[in-house]
Amino acid sequence: MENTIAGYFLEFEPLQYLVQNSSAFFGFDTTALIGFLIFFIFGIVFLGFLATVGGFGTIAERKISADLQARIGPNRVGPYGAFQLIADGIKMLSKEDIMPRSADKFLYYLAPFLSLFGVVCTIAVIPFSGDFIMADLNVGVFYALAISSIVGVGIFLGGYASNSKWSLLGGMRGAAQIISYEIPVTLCIMMIVVLAGGISFGTIIDQQAGMPWNWYIFHNPFTFIGFFIFFISNLAETNRAPFDLPEAESELVSGYHTEYTGIRFGLFALAEYIEIFVVNGIAVSLFLGGYHLPFDFLEGTIPGNLLQFGTFFIKTCVLYYVVIWIRWTFPRLRVDHLMSLCWKYLTPIAIFNLVGVAIWMVCFDGQSMFDLLFSGSSHSGGGH
Amino acid sequence: MFSDILFLSASALIIGSCVLMMWTKNLMHSCIYLLGVLIGVAGLYLTLGADFVAATQVMVYVGGVVILMLFAIMLTGGKDFQSKTQKILGLLPLMGSKYTFMWGTATAMVFGFCQIYFFRHLFTSLELNETTSNQYAPTVEKLGELLITDHVVAFEISSVLLLGALVGAAIIARPRKERPAFLEPVDDHHHDDHEEDHH
Amino acid sequence: MSNQSLNAFMPIIVMMVLAAALYGAALLVAHLLSPSKPGGNKDLPYECGEEPVGSAWSMFNVRFYVVGLIFIIFDVESVLMFPVASIFKKMNEMGEGTYILIIFLSFISVLLEGIAYCWKKGDLDWVKSYKRSVDS
Numbered sequence: 001m002e003n004t005i006a007g008y009f010l011e012f013e014p015l016q017y018l019v020q021n022s023s024a025f026f027g028f029d030t031t032a033l034i035g036f037l038i039f040f041i042f043g044i045v046f047l048g049f050l051a052t053v054g055g056f057g058t059i060a061e062r063k064i065s066a067d068l069q070a071r072i073g074p075n076r077v078g079p080y081g082a083f084q085l086i087a088d089g090i091k092m093l094s095k096e097d098i099m100p101r102s103a104d105k106f107l108y109y110l111a112p113f114l115s116l117f118g119v120v121c122t123i124a125v126i127p128f129s130g131d132f133i134m135a136d137l138n139v140g141v142f143y144a145l146a147i148s149s150i151v152g153v154g155i156f157l158g159g160y161a162s163n164s165k166w167s168l169l170g171g172m173r174g175a176a177q178i179i180s181y182e183i184p185v186t187l188c189i190m191m192i193v194v195l196a197g198g199i200s201f202g203t204i205i206d207q208q209a210g211m212p213w214n215w216y217i218f219h220n221p222f223t224f225i226g227f228f229i230f231f232i233s234n235l236a237e238t239n240r241a242p243f244d245l246p247e248a249e250s251e252l253v254s255g256y257h258t259e260y261t262g263i264r265f266g267l268f269a270l271a272e273y274i275e276i277f278v279v280n281g282i283a284v285s286l287f288l289g290g291y292h293l294p295f296d297f298l299e300g301t302i303p304g305n306l307l308q309f310g311t312f313f314i315k316t317c318v319l320y321y322v323v324i325w326i327r328w329t330f331p332r333l334r335v336d337h338l339m340s341l342c343w344k345y346l347t348p349i350a351i352f353n354l355v356g357v358a359i360w361m362v363c364f365d366g367q368s369m370f371d372l373l374f375s376g377s378s379h380s381g382g383g384h
Numbered sequence: 385m386f387s388d389i390l391f392l393s394a395s396a397l398i399i400g401s402c403v404l405m406m407w408t409k410n411l412m413h414s415c416i417y418l419l420g421v422l423i424g425v426a427g428l429y430l431t432l433g434a435d436f437v438a439a440t441q442v443m444v445y446v447g448g449v450v451i452l453m454l455f456a457i458m459l460t461g462g463k464d465f466q467s468k469t470q471k472i473l474g475l476l477p478l479m480g481s482k483y484t485f486m487w488g489t490a491t492a493m494v495f496g497f498c499q500i501y502f503f504r505h506l507f508t509s510l511e512l513n514e515t516t517s518n519q520y521a522p523t524v525e526k527l528g529e530l531l532i533t534d535h536v537v538a539f540e541i542s543s544v545l546l547l548g549a550l551v552g553a554a555i556i557a558r559p560r561k562e563r564p565a566f567l568e569p570v571d572d573h574h575h576d577d578h579e580e581d582h583h
Numbered sequence: 584m585s586n587q588s589l590n591a592f593m594p595i596i597v598m599m600v601l602a603a604a605l606y607g608a609a610l611l612v613a614h615l616l617s618p619s620k621p622g623g624n625k626d627l628p629y630e631c632g633e634e635p636v637g638s639a640w641s642m643f644n645v646r647f648y649v650v651g652l653i654f655i656i657f658d659v660e661s662v663l664m665f666p667v668a669s670i671f672k673k674m675n676e677m678g679e680g681t682y683i684l685i686i687f688l689s690f691i692s693v694l695l696e697g698i699a700y701c702w703k704k705g706d707l708d709w710v711k712s713y714k715r716s717v718d719s
Contacts, residue, residue, distance in 0.1 A: 004590075005594075006593070032386055032590055035590060035593065036386075036593055036597070039594050040597055043601050047601055047605065051605075093616045093617065094613075094617050095617055096619060097614070098621070101627065104410075104413075106413060107416065112606065113603070116606055117603075117606075120598050120605070121595060121598045123598055124595050124597070124598045125594075134597075134598075135592070135593070137591060138522045139436050139439050142436070142440075143435075143442075143595075146439045146442040146443035146446070149443060149448075150446055150447070152451055153419065153446070153447075153450060156451065160412065160454075160640075162628060162639075163640065164628035164629055165628075165639045166629065167628075167639070168640070172455075172643060175451050175455070176650050176651070179654040182654070182658070183661070186657075186658070190665060193669050194671045194672070195672070197670070197672025197673055198669055198672075199524055258629055262613055263609050263610065266609070267609060336709035338709075339709040340707065340708065340709065343653075343707040347698065351691060351694065355688060355691060358671065358684055358688065361684075362675060362681060362684045366675060386589055386590055386593060390589070390596065393596075431589070436666070443658065444659060448651070448655040448658045449655065452648070452652065452654075455643075455647045455648045455651045458643040458647070459642065459645060459648060460642065524666050524669050525670050527666035528668075529670060531663070531666055531667055532667055532670070532683055536686060539690070540689060542663060543660065543690045543693040544693055546656050546697070547694075547696060549656055553652040557645060557652055557706075
């Protein structure tokens with residue numbers, strides 16, 4: 001149970017008391033059972049939290065776009081239109097669920113589920129704070145990368161099952177785009193793995209503790225480029241503008257969810273907005289120091305964890321803002337430009353970064369730029 | 385306890401999806417059931433504590449191979465084309481019908497149980513004790529160490545193998561220089577995916 | 584990177600169950616709240632107001648398949664590189680940095696060779712590989 005949120009909470013007095021008593025009552029060791037219940041409760045908490053964040057994402061999108069275009073945006077429901085997501089949710093729930101007559105019924109029902117499934121499963125390894133991580137798996141980053149590829153299948157099926165030409169085009173494009181941009185993402189993650197010497201989120205984040213110049217984005221020039229490669233590729237992975245080819249309004253009506261109405265369209269949208277938060281959270285953890293504060297304050301206690309959680313949340317929200325900002329600033333790419341951007345620019349640059357980081361590791365013993373610049377020549381071994 | 389539940393649910397997922405995959409006549413549905421099988425296999429790897437292999441299974445098979453298969457099915461156009469094939473196959477006795485798969489499954493099960501029966505002493509000697517099923521060491525580092533020490537040659541050769549696969553795949557999938565007469569450009573405007581360049 | 588018990592994988596299963604539960608609950612609530620009056624033209628796929636012509640399930644371009652093939656090769660290569668990358672730092676601290684760097688770089692160079700080949704032959708082009716075949 002170590003390295004999990006259940007392990008953290010099972011160390012508290014009342015829960016240990018509960019475990020002892022229930023073990024005595026049921027006649028077997030109930031640690032795993034209580035742990036499971038803790039996982040379940042926190043799973044619901046995290047999922048609810050992220051769903052709310054996703055809902056607020058839709059409002060933020062509209063408010064920020066209104067700001068950028070000198071409009072007011074939604075302002076009728078609640079203060080500053082903050083309850084718009086509730087109104088939207090009720091609207092989507094009460095809309096008729098229409099399915100085209102010629103659609104593939106089974107796949108039509110399955111597609112939003114797969115899309116949601118891939119996103120929700122990644123929540124299990126997102127490091128919200130030092131101890132508020134559902135499980136710090138040994139293969140954490142790799143797991144997140146792997147399970148989120150199911151989203152591509154969901155988007156393809158959404159396009160195929162509708163039996164509409166617009167949907168099918170959007171679905172095919174979406175799947176091709178998602179698998180293509182997975183390559184630069186993987187290479188950028190591998191770059192960080194080379195630096196950190198481990199695949200788990202805990203290992204990677206702990207090495208970035210302290211001041212901002214310990215963050216991996218400022219570790220060396222290659223990681224600095226790598227962050228932007230990672231960020232751009234993530235925009236494409238989540239089908240955000242300027243890479244929103246699968247749902248390009250001006251050419252494909254609405255892309256893979258043209259035929260979806262009501263709550264199933266809502267679930268597609270929810271999955272997309274949660275995914276933006278999740279991938280930005282991963283970017284924060286890999287490059288921007290994750291949940292670490294510049295100082296050790298109340299580490300390990302619940303208030304300290306909440307403080308770390310706030311740090312993580314603010315960093316991620318800044319990236320979220322940038323994502324929305326980009327959407328309302330840049331025009332959409334053409335589909336051939338999209339593919340050549342991935343295969344001819346991002347992937348070679350990512351490979352170059354990976355090679356550069358590997359050589360940097362050997363030449364400078366894994367010290368960062370700032371170590372080399374400010375702590376004098378006493379530490380710089382090898383190389384130059 | 386948890387490993388038992390994981391094993392049971394993973395194997396239930398595998399067997400259920402397998403049966404459905406064989407049963408359905410729709411190629412696309414078949415492919416999606418295959419997705420279930422592959423996720424179930426990843427679950428089985430997890431019960432053995434092979435977390436990296438499980439994640440690899442999901443990454444390569446679910447994220448790559450299944451999507452490639454879906455693209456390959458789309459080359460044939462999906463459902464309509466598929467039902468025609470079934471009719472042609474259906475003319476042959478016990479081909480393409482449910483009975484083929486039922487008999488096939490039954491035969492496989494009989495053979496499987498025979499094998500288990502004859503080799504049962506192997507299974508009893510492989511008792512899983514508590515320590516192996518509850519704790520496991522991190523696998524990634526061990527894999528990495530093995531890859532750069534004992535199996536370094538295999539590691540390097542595998543990259544050459546993959547290069548060969550890449551080149552081969554590119555050559556096979558490339559449109560041929562001399563195209564057959566029935567695939568002349570006039571036809572292409574209709575069969576293409578509507579998003580084409582008309583320059 | 585420490586020993587973990589199998590229970591550490593519980594959250595994955597929990598999240599899978601929760602994803603299914605969220606989907607099921609959303610559909611159930613929508614079913615209870617929403618009207619259901621099927622029939623008429625709203626059951627037809629949207630085709631800009633025209634009557635839909637034929638099925639959308641037609642033969643598709645091969646280029647998606649090519650992208651998929653190239654992706655899988657790169658995927659497998661990166662999966663093989665991950666374990667080596669994860670012990671890179673450890674080996675470097677043990678003084679074996681040059682050795683693992685050579686292994687790592689030779690692996691990547693083969694990967695680069697592959698991408699260079701595909702680039703030169705035009706397999707990475709979205710449009711050109713199609714146009715070239717028509718022209719010739």
